[in-house]
Amino acid sequence: MTSISSRRLAKELMEIKNEGCPVGINLVQADDFSTWLFTIEVMGESLYQNEKFTLQFRFDQQYPISSPAVQFVVTEGRQAPVHPHVYSNGHICASILGNEWSPVLSVIAVCVTLQSMLASCKEKHRPVDNDRYVKHAPENPKKTRFHYDDDTV
């Protein structure tokens, strides 16, 4: 029996192929059910005009019950957006990727969420603990327990 994760991902992929991605989001690679890559741009006015980022999704067998591991790609000249919730190693501090993940979400929903996270950014800077975090960060961002809270900044 195929796993629930590959069944679901097959459906998501078919929907992407049939209906396309939302504006500013493009599927770059989805050759299997373990790693997908997208490019993401913010449309309209924003602090990220003319910047394009690559987003990596890694899925385990429990997807979509467990969240995908999502991060920006920072190899081969690609960089993570400078944003208060994005570390320079590409890891993202977003509650929907952690304790507020819900199987109701999909890969595209995550892309759109992150796109609007960038779109609404008011000041480009790294998280305050960037250097410390990056130095000790696990390879997989899902192994990090971020502390989420109201943005009072």
Place this chain on the structure above:
Amino acid sequence: MADNTESSSPSLLSNNKASSSGPSSDAPSLIEEHSNPPAGPSVITEDTGSPQSPSPVTCFSQTQLVDISTLSLAQNLLDLTADVQRPLIANVAPISELRAEYENGSPSFVQQIDYLQSQGYSSIIRARGDGDCFYRSVAFAYVQNLLHAPDPTIAVATALSTLEATTKLLESVGFEKMVFEDFYEVLEELVKSVVTPNASGSILTDGGLLETFQDPEKSNSIVVYLRMLTSAQIRLDPENFAPFLFHPELGEPMEIRDFCEHFVDATGKEADHVQMTALSRMIRTNVDVAYLDGRGSNGQVEFVKFQPDETAEAAASPPICLLYRPGHYDILVGPRH
């Protein structure tokens, strides 16, 4: 630190014009928050298991303080029952086993357990304390009731027609078929197997039921589906639910969509009165919850009854019985089971 008690980010975008997969809504409400660490580590990597040194920067707000203190309280309660070694659903056990755990130091609980026993509640079936225990317990007891119904064929047919109708309701509040059908199929297949042999030719037994609920993929799929049903019921009936939607830790009123996204759809989030009401209505099943909280008068136990279905047929079949202890639900096996 259990993720499921982590608090209160205000946002979760489930939906958007082009891409919606969650219940529909208007504008994306995104603010993913990253806080400066409060007086302690905010980022812990499991690799090292050790906290990073505290950040020199702190911007402490009143809200954060409140969050953290209620958080640790909730955490203590959860730790009483959280146990990854425990099966998702355990074998039935005599209630005396539970009593033994309270004999040293909690006379009021012991008294209440004795009361339950005197009322014919002789056993419990434990659920793992992972924040999904309410949904998992309801699901297990729901199928178990079908299995032991006087006429399983009729019981299953009724259940299937109720469940089938829920898929339409989910779509009507904006859940995409793609996101729920795999979960629905797991539950549907299980319910069918009560009377119809499955692919391998066997009919569901008590052992098979337990096995299904101990299998993480199947068990969690069913939990997810019940969460979606709960969420849909709340969204479908704003008049009845909106006045009761409060943030479980902060006590502040919440919008329906926020409440559902944060405290119903997301896995591992505990259920409270609102979720219990909603789910019992959606699956048209009466649920009795016994409150074992050490506070009953004369050592009695208060039963809170969720009775969406007051027809004679419903009254004739035993309700699902749950045992609530602060922060946790198990299944209570009663005199009518």
